[in-house]
Amino acid sequence: MRESVTESPNRAAAPNLSAIEKVEQQVPGPREERPPVEGRSAAYDSDLLRAARREPVSRTPVWFMRQAGRALPEYRKVRAGIPMLESCMRPDLVTEITLQPVRRYGVDAAVFFSDIVLPLKAIGVDLEIKPDVGPVIANPVRDFAGLEQIRPLDPDADLWFVTEAVRQLVGELGPKPLIGFGGAPFTVASYLIEGGPSKNLEKTKAMMLGAPELFAALLDRLADLTAGFLRVQIEAGASVVQLFDSWVGALSPRDYQRYVMPHSAKVLAAVADLGVPRIHFGVGTGELLPLMAAAGADVVGVDWRVPLDEASRRIGPGYAVQGNLDPAVIFAPWPAIETRVREVLREGAQAPGHIFNLGHGVMPEMDPDTLARVVELVHEASAR
Numbered sequence: 104m105r106e107s108v109t110e111s112p113n114r115a116a117a118p119n120l121s122a123i124e125k126v127e128q129q130v131p132g133p134r135e136e137r138p139p140v141e142g143r144s145a146a147y148d149s150d151l152l153r154a155a156r157r158e159p160v161s162r163t164p165v166w167f168m169r170q171a172g173r174a175l176p177e178y179r180k181v182r183a184g185i186p187m188l189e190s191c192m193r194p195d196l197v198t199e200i201t202l203q204p205v206r207r208y209g210v211d212a213a214v215f216f217s218d219i220v221l222p223l224k225a226i227g228v229d230l231e232i233k234p235d236v237g238p239v240i241a242n243p244v245r246d247f248a249g250l251e252q253i254r255p256l257d258p259d260a261d262l263w264f265v266t267e268a269v270r271q272l273v274g275e276l277g278p279k280p281l282i283g284f285g286g287a288p289f290t291v292a293s294y295l296i297e298g299g300p301s302k303n304l305e306k307t308k309a310m311m312l313g314a315p316e317l318f319a320a321l322l323d324r325l326a327d328l329t330a331g332f333l334r335v336q337i338e339a340g341a342s343v344v345q346l347f348d349s350w351v352g353a354l355s356p357r358d359y360q361r362y363v364m365p366h367s368a369k370v371l372a373a374v375a376d377l378g379v380p381r382i383h384f385g386v387g388t389g390e391l392l393p394l395m396a397a398a399g400a401d402v403v404g405v406d407w408r409v410p411l412d413e414a415s416r417r418i419g420p421g422y423a424v425q426g427n428l429d430p431a432v433i434f435a436p437w438p439a440i441e442t443r444v445r446e447v448l449r450e451g452a453q454a455p456g457h458i459f460n461l462g463h464g465v466m467p468e469m470d471p472d473t474l475a476r477v478v479e480l481v482h483e484a485s486a487r
């Protein structure tokens with residue numbers, strides 16, 4: 104089946120949240136036309152960057168969130184005995200792990216191997232990533248004194264290993280884009296406040312509503328931290344970045360707009376001058392999509408709950424979309440997978456730009472061969 108680059112239908116239906124216009128006026132330049140950056144990266148003309156800019160592509164680009172990791176035996180082998188965050192601080196290991204899924208799956212981009220909590224570790228916050236659990240914080244932030252753990256980032260001293268790994272990778276990758284990333288202030292704050300992963304984010308919401316000044320001060324510090332992390336990656340050669348707000352779907356649009364969006368907008372605005380596309384992603388964000396776009400994204404990442412044509416309608420024609428195959432579909436028999444992949448491509452073709460991805464990350468139990476087959480199918484079925 105052939106997917107064509109369809110003229111995106113003129114959608115008069117603007118997002119019906121009048122608040123968005125207000126926010127778009129306040130937020131520095133989410134939709135500004137940026138001047139071309141001097142010394143365009145080797146990846147500038149790749150399909151992934153073209154799709155992000157809503158330009159025609161030769162075929163739909165595809166990568167997988169969390170494509171590096173435990174689904175790959177070669178990852179488990181090189182990581183054996185090395186704690187997660189320590190592995191992120193060894194440039195040679197980071198380079199190898201980042202390249203593994205590119206070799207194995209034939210994806211159109213590498214995603215820098217690191218973690219959303221790595222910058223916290225780099226500035227000295229006492230935390231670890233526990234296997235099968237996630238980030239665990241020794242001294243959760245519960246008051247203003249707790250904020251002092253989050254000191255300003257000194258990129259050269261704190262993140263030299265990121266610069267080195269990104270440089271190595273960009274050299275190896277040539278015209279293939281390297282995606283840098285960071286954690287959005289809300290999602291990172293949720294770990295700091297809860298002390299670890301949490302299902303309902305009770306403490307986070309209690310602080311947001313009960314101590315809004317403390318909450319805002321925390322998110323503001325985290326915005327600067329993530330902005331610094333993203334800038335380091337871009338300046339070292341990452342040609343696109345993704346802001347992960349994985350758990351923000353827990354919020355209503357009103358609370359998102361009031362308590363969280365300004366901080367995410369600060370992060371996205373802080374890298375706008377560098378001229379690389381910014382992808383903004385969260386899980387369960389169907390009701391937040393227009394706001395997440397207006398926060399300063401070029402591409403909005405969509406989970407599997409909203410079809411991409413509908414997602415694109417919700418955010419309007421000025422944005423590309425990324426997604427959104429239900430990760431669980433990878434465990435179904437191949438004919439079911441194939442049907443769903445083609446559906447996602449068809450729906451994605453209704454948006455002005457589409458980057459194929461899962462609706463959330465790769466899981467350790469997934470069969471690498473199936474993921475490789477998905478990449479092949481996306482390329483074949485979308486070839487123009």
Ligand code: CP3
Pocket residue numbers: 167168169170171172173182187214215216217218219220232233234235236237238284300347349464
């Ligand atoms: O995508 C990639 O391949 C790049 C690497 C990457 C990692 N973490 C490596 C990692 C990325 C993009 C992340 C982002 C991240 N980290 C997010 C946002 C993405 C998402 O899934 O929503 C979040 C919420 C975190 C925090 C975090 N780190 C969690 C929840 C976990 C999982 C805990 C577990 O063991 O299941 C981690 C650990 C982690 N980060 C692993 C990897 C490969 C697994 C650690 C291991 O291999 O032992």
